[in-house]
Amino acid sequence: MGSKVTIYEVAKAAGVGIGTVSRVLNNNASVTPETRERVKEVMKQLNFQPHTYAQRLARNQSETISAIIPFFTNYFFVEVLRGVQEGLGRLGYDLTLFGVNDIEQVEPKIVRALQRGRFDGILFFSMRLPDRIVPRLKEASIPMVLVDAFYPKFDSISVANTDGAYDATTHLISIGHRKVGMVNALQRSAPAAERLQGYRRALESNGINYSEELVKTGVSARQDGFNRDAGYEAMVDFIRMGKEMPHAFFVSSDIQAIGAMAALSENGFRVPEDVSIVGFDDIELARHFKLTTMRQPMYQMGQMAVERLAARMSDSVLEVVHTTFIPELIVRDTTRPFS
Amino acid sequence: MGSKVTIYEVAKAAGVGIGTVSRVLNNNASVTPETRERVKEVMKQLNFQPHTYAQRLARNQSETISAIIPFFTNYFFVEVLRGVQEGLGRLGYDLTLFGVNDIEQVEPKIVRALQRGRFDGILFFSMRLPDRIVPRLKEASIPMVLVDAFYPKFDSISVANTDGAYDATTHLISIGHRKVGMVNALQRSAPAAERLQGYRRALESNGINYSEELVKTGVSARQDGFNRDAGYEAMVDFIRMGKEMPHAFFVSSDIQAIGAMAALSENGFRVPEDVSIVGFDDIELARHFKLTTMRQPMYQMGQMAVERLAARMSDSVLEVVHTTFIPELIVRDTTRPFS
DNA sequence: ATGAAAGCGCTAACAA
DNA sequence: TTGTTAGCGCTTTCAT
Numbered sequence: 233m234g235s236k237v238t239i240y241e242v243a244k245a246a247g248v249g250i251g252t253v254s255r256v257l258n259n260n261a262s263v264t265p266e267t268r269e270r271v272k273e274v275m276k277q278l279n280f281q282p283h284t285y286a287q288r289l290a291r292n293q294s295e296t297i298s299a300i301i302p303f304f305t306n307y308f309f310v311e312v313l314r315g316v317q318e319g320l321g322r323l324g325y326d327l328t329l330f331g332v333n334d335i336e337q338v339e340p341k342i343v344r345a346l347q348r349g350r351f352d353g354i355l356f357f358s359m360r361l362p363d364r365i366v367p368r369l370k371e372a373s374i375p376m377v378l379v380d381a382f383y384p385k386f387d388s389i390s391v392a393n394t395d396g397a398y399d400a401t402t403h404l405i406s407i408g409h410r411k412v413g414m415v416n417a418l419q420r421s422a423p424a425a426e427r428l429q430g431y432r433r434a435l436e437s438n439g440i441n442y443s444e445e446l447v448k449t450g451v452s453a454r455q456d457g458f459n460r461d462a463g464y465e466a467m468v469d470f471i472r473m474g475k476e477m478p479h480a481f482f483v484s485s486d487i488q489a490i491g492a493m494a495a496l497s498e499n500g501f502r503v504p505e506d507v508s509i510v511g512f513d514d515i516e517l518a519r520h521f522k523l524t525t526m527r528q529p530m531y532q533m534g535q536m537a538v539e540r541l542a543a544r545m546s547d548s549v550l551e552v553v554h555t556t557f558i559p560e561l562i563v564r565d566t567t568r569p570f571s
Numbered sequence: 572m573g574s575k576v577t578i579y580e581v582a583k584a585a586g587v588g589i590g591t592v593s594r595v596l597n598n599n600a601s602v603t604p605e606t607r608e609r610v611k612e613v614m615k616q617l618n619f620q621p622h623t624y625a626q627r628l629a630r631n632q633s634e635t636i637s638a639i640i641p642f643f644t645n646y647f648f649v650e651v652l653r654g655v656q657e658g659l660g661r662l663g664y665d666l667t668l669f670g671v672n673d674i675e676q677v678e679p680k681i682v683r684a685l686q687r688g689r690f691d692g693i694l695f696f697s698m699r700l701p702d703r704i705v706p707r708l709k710e711a712s713i714p715m716v717l718v719d720a721f722y723p724k725f726d727s728i729s730v731a732n733t734d735g736a737y738d739a740t741t742h743l744i745s746i747g748h749r750k751v752g753m754v755n756a757l758q759r760s761a762p763a764a765e766r767l768q769g770y771r772r773a774l775e776s777n778g779i780n781y782s783e784e785l786v787k788t789g790v791s792a793r794q795d796g797f798n799r800d801a802g803y804e805a806m807v808d809f810i811r812m813g814k815e816m817p818h819a820f821f822v823s824s825d826i827q828a829i830g831a832m833a834a835l836s837e838n839g840f841r842v843p844e845d846v847s848i849v850g851f852d853d854i855e856l857a858r859h860f861k862l863t864t865m866r867q868p869m870y871q872m873g874q875m876a877v878e879r880l881a882a883r884m885s886d887s888v889l890e891v892v893h894t895t896f897i898p899e900l901i902v903r904d905t906t907r908p909f910s
Numbered sequence: 911a912t913g914a915a916a917g918c919g920c921t922a923a924c925a926a
Numbered sequence: 927t928t929g930t931t932a933g934c935g936c937t938t939t940c941a942t
Contacts, residue, residue: 236687238918238919238920239919239920240919243929248928248929249928249929249930250919250920250921250929250930251921251922251928251929251930251931252927252928252929254920254921254922255927255928257920257921258921262927262928263927263928264927264928267927267928281686281687282687282919282920283628283687283688283918283919283920284686284687284688284689285624285627285628285633285688285918285919285920286628286688286918286919286920286921286934287919287920287921288624288920288934289622289624289625289628289918289919289920289921289934289935289936290919290920290921290922290933290934291920291921291922291934292921292934294624296667303649303652303653309649310642310648310649313642313668313670314642314670314672317668317669317670326667327667327668328635328665328666328667328668329652329656329666329667329668330656331652331653331656333653347620347623348575348620348621348622348623349622349623349624349935350623490859516855516856517855517856517859520829520856520859520860521859577934577935577936578935578936579935582913587912587913588912588913588914589913589914589935589936589937590912590913590914590915590937590938590939591911591912591913592936593936593937593938594911594912594937596936596937597937601911601912602911602912603911603912606911606912621935621936622934622935622936624934624935624936625918625934625935625936625937626935626936626937627918627936628918628919628920628934628935628936628937629917629918629935629936629937629938630918630936630937631918631937688919
C-alpha cells in the first residue's frame with residue numbers, strides 16, 4: 233500500500249512538533265543534534281517518505297525541468313540527454329520529456345510545459361523556436377536554454393559551425409588538396425550557412441579562390457537538406473563535372489557524406505584512394521563508415537545546458553549568454569593526402 | 572510572473588463558489604450549462620491555469636509515469652519511446668525519464684521512482700530486474716510493466732526471440748542453404764538463449780542436424796556479447812574452419828552481424844555472393860548495410876506498454892500478462908540463394 | 911445544482 | 927530551539 237506515513241505520525245512518535253520534523257527533513261540548522269537524530273531514527277523506523285507533491289505545492293517549485301526534443305536526432309539526442317541527466321542528478325532534479333515528431337507539435341508542447349508551477353526550467357533542443365511563442369515564454373518568465381539551437385533572447389548552447397567547417401576544410405588543404413569542394417545543405421538553415429562560411433574562410437586563409445561551382449546542394453529538402461539522399465544527389469552532380477571534379481570534399485553532415493560516398497562508390501570512385509571526404513557531426517554511423525569528421529561534444533553540451541539552466545533558475549537577471557563548443561576533428565579513413 | 576490566478580478569484584469573478592469552479596474544471600456533470608459557460612468564460616479572461624501540483628496532491632495521483640531505461644540502446648530506445656509518448660499523450664500523462672548508465676544505477680533509480688506519490692506507473696526497459704528490489708516493488712504496489720525484459724511477476728512486453736530466430740533461420744534454409752551457422756551472444760542472456768532455441772528448431776523442422784561446431788560466440792562480453800567485436804571474433808573463428816565453414820549465418824544481433832561482415836570482408840569473402848547473413852533487431856545501421864534482418868515492432872511495443880500500464884493503473888487486480896511481438900523478416904541484400 | 915468547509919501533506923512565519 | 931498555526935491551490939464531501 234505504499235506507506236502512508238506523514239510528518240504528523242513521525243512527530244507524534246518522536247514526541248516533537250511537525251515543524252521540527254519538517255526542519256530535519258530540510259536540514260534546517262535550528263534543531264539540536266539529539267532531536268535530529270531521534271527524528272531521523274523514527275523516520276527510518278516508520279519508513280517515512282515525504283510526499284513529493286505536497287512539498288512542491290508548499291515550496292512553490294517543482295524540482296523538475298522539461299526537455300522539448302525532436303525525435304529524429306538519434307545518437308545526438310541520446311548523448312546530450314546523458315549529459316543532461318548527469319547534471320540534473322547532482323541537483324536532484326527530475327527530467328520530464330516532451331518528444332516532438334513534427335514542427336506542428338512544438339507550440340502545443342511548449343504551452344504544456346509552461347503550465348503554472350509545472351517546471352522550474354525548460355531545455356529546448358535542435359529546433360527553430362517559433363517567434364510567436366516567444367512573448368508567452370517571456371511572460372511566463374520560466375528559465376529556458378536552447379541546446380543546438382539559437383534565439384537571441386535566450387541562453388543557448390551550440391556548436392561553432394563556422395570554426396568546425398574551417399577546421400575540416402583546413403585539414404583537407406593541409407594534406408595537400410588545393411581543389412576542395414563542398415556538399416552543403418539548404419542555405420535557409422543557419423548551421424548550413426555557417427558551415428559554408430567556415431569553408432570559404434579556410435580557402436581564403438590558404439590563398440585559394442572560392443568558386444560557386446564547387447559548392448553543391450542536393451534537391452531533397454527533408455531536414456533542411458541534411459539527409460542521405462541530398463548528399464547522394466549533390467555528389468552525382470559533382471561526378472558529372474568529369475575531369476573538373478574536385479578530389480576532396482567537405483560535406484556539411486555525416487549523413488550526407490554517407491550518401492555522397494554511396495554515389496562515389498556506385499560510379500567507381502574509391503574513398504579515400506580517389507577522393508577524400510570529411511563530414512560533420514560524428515554520428516554513430518560515422519564510426520562504422522570510418523568517416524573522418526568533426527565531432528560535437530554532445531555529452532558536455534548536455535551538462536553545460538543544465539549548468540546554465542541552474543544558474544538562471546537561481547538568478548533570473550543574468551544576461552543572456554550563448555555558449556559555443558568547438559568541434560573536434562576526428563581523423564579516420566576517408567581522407568588521404570593528395571597525390 | 573506566470574499568472575497567479577486561483578480558483579478563488581475565478582469563483583469570485585464568476586459569482587460562484589470554488590466548488591463550482593472545480594466542477595467545471597473536472598467536467599463534473601452537476602453544473603448547469605449556463606453556469607459552466609460563465610465560469611469558463613471567466614477562466615479564459617483571467618487566463619486561469621490550474622496548479623498541477625495542487626491537483627496532484629488533492630487527487631493523490633501524479634498523472635506521470637517514469638521510464639527507467641538504459642542509455643546504450645540507441646535506435647530501439649528512441650523508437651520505443653516514441654510509441655510510449657504517443658500513448659501517454661492520449662492519456663494526458665507526463666513521462667519522466669531515468670536514464671541508467673550502468674547496472675549499478677538500476678536499484679537507486681527504482682528506489683527513487685518508488686517515492687511516495689511520485690508516479691502512477693513505471694516502465695522498466697531492457698534490463699535485468701534485480702531480484703532484491705522485487706519485494707519493495709511489490710510492497711509499493713505501483714504498477715510496472717517491463718519492456719524488452721522479463722520477470723514472472725510483472726507484466727511484460729517483449730519480442731518472440733525464439734520465433735524470430737526460427738523465421739530467420741528458416742529463410743536461409745528456404746533459399747537453399749543446408750549448412751547454416753549461428754553467431755550467438757552469451758548464453759547467460761535470455762534473448763541469446765531463446766534465439767539459439769529458435770535456430771535449433773528451424774534446423775530440426777527441416778531435417779537438418781544441429782551441430783555445436785556451427786554455433787560460435789565471440790569473447791567480447793560487453794552487453795552480454797551483443798557487440799560488434801564479438802561478432803567479428805566469432806566470424807574469424809568460423810573462417811578458420813576453412814572448407815568446413817558454412818555459407819549462411821544467422822547472427823543473433825545486427826551489431827554483431829556488422830562485425831561479422833567486417834571479418835568476412837577482410838578475409839576476402841563477399842556478402843552475399845559468398846556468404847549469406849541475416850541479423851536480428853533491425854537497428855538503424857542495418858538499413859545502411861543493407862542487412863537482411865528481423866525487425867522488432869518498436870513503436871508498437873511502446874504503445875502497448877502504455878496501454879498495459881494504463882489498464883493496470885485502473886485495475887490493480889489484473890492477472891500478469893506477458894505480451895510477445897513476432898518480429899518481421901526484412902529481406903535486404905545480405906542473403907542470396909545457395910548456389 | 912451549488913456553496914461552504916474540511917482535508918491532501920507539507921513549508922514557513924510566528925510565538926514562546 | 928521548538929511547537930503552533932496559517933497557508934499552498936486544489937478536490938471532495940456534506941449540507942442546502
